[in-house]
Amino acid sequence: MAIFQKAYQGYSGPLTKPMDRTFVIFRYALADVFQSRLFSAFFAVCFLLPILLMCFIYVFYNLEFLVQMEVDIEELTEIDGSFFLLTMQYPQNFMLFVMIMALGPAMISPDIRNNAMPLFLSRPINKPGYILGKLLVLLFLGSLVSWVPALPLFFWQGYLAGGGWLGDNLHLIFASIVTSFIWIVSLSLLSFAVSAWVQWKAVARLVFFGILFFGSAFGGVVTEIFGGSGGHMVNIFAGIEVIMRDLYRVDSNLLDWLADMKVSYALLQFFLLSMISLLVLTRRIRAFQVVS
């Protein structure tokens, strides 16, 4: 072959679908996550709550058992949106927060610190594909500990309650899925942004916790001094509270603490948080790095 014919030629064979390449990132990141025994134990513990709630619902409708235990049936609270919000969604949100705080800040930083970004992005994987691959891990695991176990609970309750309970409360399914998705995506993107910026895993976790902790306190102080909903805009715990309350259609004074903020503002808050996080991520994730 003549030497001029040995010049670079682009690959002309069959290409995999873009999503297949994203799933490669997802597969490897997921495998990394389960290398930690502590996380595996935590993940298993997350399933205890739905199992306990399933048992509770069964006992709730088992009149013979309740009579034997001498429980005053009239004193039992009704199982409705408020019940699921308090006993299921709140604890699940907390577990999601812990899970994302443990995993999210450690997902991007090692790749940047060890100068691996050029290696990733020189393959047929672009920035959105890389971010989506990492995000899918948290979405997948987060879904498994939030709305996925919630669905059987709703069906179980609907089956035992009968009388069209499920038809009357179909909004709970939507509420559980949407709340979990908003919480997982926004927290994950924030944790990725911190991870891309800070680089050290331990410090990134600390910064992630600090941002949310400080935002919550700062928002509370601003609301106390100036009133209005401005302070709640920097407190994502207030934002998710407002969204949950609206989606689950529960009494506003359920927990005797309500953020005076419109749902649209709460949604805007999460949208802005995600956009800012994505902006930081796209600036930090680059196909070239100054190797130090």
Add this chain to the structure above:
Amino acid sequence: MSTTDPSADYIHVPQLAPGLQVWRRQLLAIFSIEFAKAMFSRRAFSCYALICMPIILMVVAAFDESRDGSAAFSTIENARRIFGYIFSALIIATVLFLGNASIFTSLFRGEMLDRSIHYYMLTPVRREVLVVGKYLAGLCAAIILFGLCTLISFLLLYVPFGVEQFITDLSNGIVAQQLGLYLGIVVLGSMGYGAVFMATGLLFKNPLIPIIVVAGWEMLHFILPPALKVFSIIYYIQGLLPIPMDQGPLAVIAAPPPLWVSIVGMFGLSAVTIAISVLILKRLEVKYTEE
């Protein structure tokens, strides 16, 4: 080989006999390095961001005039009460806590992450001198940063009322008394939190868990019984607030400790924690691959 090797004459070994003078020189050297790191390194950015927040809030409150025709600082008493609230809820609870966590955790853990702690370990410096030098540097940086934040925020309180009000309060002794207490709280808080976070930075590979545990404990101290309140740092410093804050209906009321108890308590905590840190450091085996 002759014992009077002429080449040995050219090796100048500094005549430094171990003692107070050497330790003082080493302490000053460590202090200056660590102080510069705590004040001007990239990690200090988080502290500067933190201290800006209360100042921004005070600036906004000082110039706020739009709400129902009444300003946030309608009267000087109201302004002092609002500053007291900001100091209690924002400066102590978050700025001081997170800032000290950032400064003191990175004294040792940061060096391990940067893979530079072995430089200190290889120098002929006693571990006691190293720990005290680092602690004092962190403490000075924390006092300067958070003290400055408190001072600026306090002075902003007088913006709507003018210099006359400030001079009146200064001559009445209100400024000296209140500002003295606020700055004293910053010093004691930095000592207490700093000591705890320096030790946790040495003890734990992931300092987030102890920080969350300490944060949870400090946040819940108001519902703790008096016997358990004594184990929280906030108990010792909150009692010194010139304008006590309402802790809510669930709070378990306990008598605040006297001033001398707060001071002795924080000094004692610092001494004990420094001693523990020295012990840990003497047994420390650095393995960077595990970080």
